[in-house]
Amino acid sequence: MSVSTPVRKIACSILISIVPMLLVDCGTSNTPPSMPPPNGTVRFALVSNLFANSISTYAVDPQTGRLTAKDTVPTGGTNSGVIALAPSGRFAYVANGISNDISVFSIDANTGNLAMVGSPVPAGSTPRFIVIGPAGNILYVVNQDSDHITGFSINPNTGTLTPLSGEVPTDDAPVELTFHPSGHFAYVANFNSGDITVYRVDSSGALGLLGAIPGRLSPTSISMHPSGKFAYVTSLASNQIAAYSIDQTSGALTPLTPSVTTDDGPTSATLDSQGRFLYVTNAIGGTVATLAIDSTTGALTPHSTVSAGTIPVALTLDPSGRFAYVANEGSGDITLFAVDSATGALTPAGPPVDAGTGPSWVTLVK
Numbered sequence: 001m002s003v004s005t006p007v008r009k010i011a012c013s014i015l016i017s018i019v020p021m022l023l024v025d026c027g028t029s030n031t032p033p034s035m036p037p038p039n040g041t042v043r044f045a046l047v048s049n050l051f052a053n054s055i056s057t058y059a060v061d062p063q064t065g066r067l068t069a070k071d072t073v074p075t076g077g078t079n080s081g082v083i084a085l086a087p088s089g090r091f092a093y094v095a096n097g098i099s100n101d102i103s104v105f106s107i108d109a110n111t112g113n114l115a116m117v118g119s120p121v122p123a124g125s126t127p128r129f130i131v132i133g134p135a136g137n138i139l140y141v142v143n144q145d146s147d148h149i150t151g152f153s154i155n156p157n158t159g160t161l162t163p164l165s166g167e168v169p170t171d172d173a174p175v176e177l178t179f180h181p182s183g184h185f186a187y188v189a190n191f192n193s194g195d196i197t198v199y200r201v202d203s204s205g206a207l208g209l210l211g212a213i214p215g216r217l218s219p220t221s222i223s224m225h226p227s228g229k230f231a232y233v234t235s236l237a238s239n240q241i242a243a244y245s246i247d248q249t250s251g252a253l254t255p256l257t258p259s260v261t262t263d264d265g266p267t268s269a270t271l272d273s274q275g276r277f278l279y280v281t282n283a284i285g286g287t288v289a290t291l292a293i294d295s296t297t298g299a300l301t302p303h304s305t306v307s308a309g310t311i312p313v314a315l316t317l318d319p320s321g322r323f324a325y326v327a328n329e330g331s332g333d334i335t336l337f338a339v340d341s342a343t344g345a346l347t348p349a350g351p352p353v354d355a356g357t358g359p360s361w362v363t364l365v366k
Contacts, residue, residue, distance in 0.1 A: 024026050042318050044070075044112030044365040046092055047327065047334060048080045049356025054250040055080070055094060056106070056355050057112055060364065064321030067353045070090045070112060075103040080301030082129050087136040093365065095127040096120060096237045097142065102127065102141065102152070104159055107365060115222030123162045124150055129176045136181030138164070138205045140172045141189065149177065149188070149207065170197050181228040185210075185251035189219040189233060196222060196233065198251050213253045213287055216242050221268045226275045230256075230298035234266040234280060240290070241269065241280060243298050260300045263287045267313045272321055277303070279325060281312040288315060288326060288337070290344050306346045308335045316362040324347065327359040334359060 024355060044069055047060040054074050058067040069157045077096025080103070084093045090115065094103040101120035108115070124143025131140050132154070139161060149168040152161035172192035179186050179201065186199040186207055195215045201205040217237035224231055224246075231244045231253060241260045244253040265284030271277070271293070278291045288308050291300045309328025316325045317339070324337040324346055334353045337346035 002040070004161070008042060013248045017318065022042065028172060037219070039222070039365075040366045042320075042366055044107075045325065046083055046085075046114075046363045046365065047336075047355045047359050048075075048083050048094055048361040050079055050081055050329065050358035050360040052356035052358065053078055053080050053096070054356050055083070055114060056359070057090075057114060058353070059112065061320075064349065065318065065325075065338070066350050067336065069353070072356060073105075073114050073116070075120070076344075077101050081360050083361050085137060085365065086154065086156075086159065086365050088156065089366055091154075092365075093130055093132075093139055093161075095123070095130045097126050097128060097144075100125055100127060102130065102139070102161065104161060110225060112365060117159050117211075121152065122150060124167070128174065131177055131179070133205050134179050134201070135205055140177055140186075140207075142170070142177050144175060144191075146175050147172060147174065153297070154205050166206075168199070169209070171195055171212055175219070178222050178224055179294075180246065180251065181224055181226055185246075187222050187224075188221045189230065189252075191218055191220065193237075194219060196253060198253065200251065210251060213244075216240060216259070223269045223271055223278070225271060225293070225298065226273060227295070229336055230293075232269050232271075232300070233277055234262075234269050235259075236265060236267065239264055239266060241266065241278070241300060243300055247300060256298055260291065260302060262289045262291075262302075265304060268315060269322075270315045270317060272339075272344065273319070274321075279317070279324065279344075279346070281308070281313050281315050283311045283313055283319050283329070286310055287311060288312060288324075288346060290346060292344065303343065304345050306337070306348070309333050309352055314361050316364060318364055319366075325362040325364075326363050327355070328352070329358050330357060331361050332357055334362060 079098035104117040124146035126145040128144035129142040151164040171190035216235035263282035263285030310330030
């Protein structure tokens with residue numbers, strides 16, 4: 001990957017530590033797993049345990065959404081956080097924020113068991129976030145302390161990663177990268193500099209910097225509306241969610257006013273597949289907020305707030321939209337919610353399920 005225009009370095013502003021994840025701070029197998037069966041039902045869940053340096057695996061009941069613990073495997077790295085799933089569902093990648101590397105696992109299609117593929121692959125300094133690009137063949141790594149993005153090509157047969165040349169600069173302390181639904185633009189939230197850097201994505205997957213949009217204090221996440229018309233940014237310092245309209249030609253963001261206040265310490269925002277609701281985890285408040293989205297204007301309207309566990313840091317919706325899973329880093333468990341299809345409201349759907357120490361991410365596998 002390469003970028004032609006250097007990004008302007010902004011002086012460090014406020015860095016607020018709410019959860020260590022924001023600061024980030026086994027045997028091997030060379031046999032490719034079998035292909036998953038041809039259906040869209042979620043069958044397994046993977047949970048990263050930040051402080052246990054492991055992945056917990058679960059079977060998923062397709063009727064109730066409930067989790068049954070299966071196994072826990074070490075990642076081979078330290079401070080294991082975000083999980084990225086290959087489009088085929090055959091491989092999972094885990095960002096290890098302190099050991100500065102990426103673990104690769106194959107997933108058995110029949111049992112959901114994980115097997116490490118080789119040794120963890122070196123990344124930049126503090127790989128805070130990973131995501132697979134729109135084409136499904138590149139893993140992008142957001143390196144928080146290096147202030148740049150690196151890329152790896154993915155072997156579709158073995159899952160192995162090959163480093164791509166070049167480093168794409170960000171601003172200060174990047175924490176999340178997301179792609180526009182068109183696949184033509186990418187956006188990075190920069191925690192310290194408080195802005196969003198915007199990139200054009202070319203046909204090869206290379207990122208070219210277009211500029212930086214002033215954002216909010218300590219942005220922790222940026223999420224795209226499935227229509228591609230709007231983006232939403234959570235601000236840890238102000239406890240607000242900012243909405244933006246997106247220029248479909250240039251990718252530029254324009255703020256929509258006013259911002260919406262949520263509970264204390266918003267860390268992540270997740271949209272449902274139809275773009276009707278936004279779910280925000282609030283780490284300090286120990287809650288999840290549901291907000292309705294106006295499909296015409298992109299405006300947010302607070303709907304309801306429910307309690308989760310201690311320090312909820314991430315929420316994952318199942319593809320059917322019936323269930324939501326929240327990783328509670330402080331209480332060491334996963335909260336399951338049923339989702340009301342009409343209102344988007346969340347209702348607890350069973351007791352919390354134990355995970356390892358510091359669960360920070362939930363990925364669902366079909």
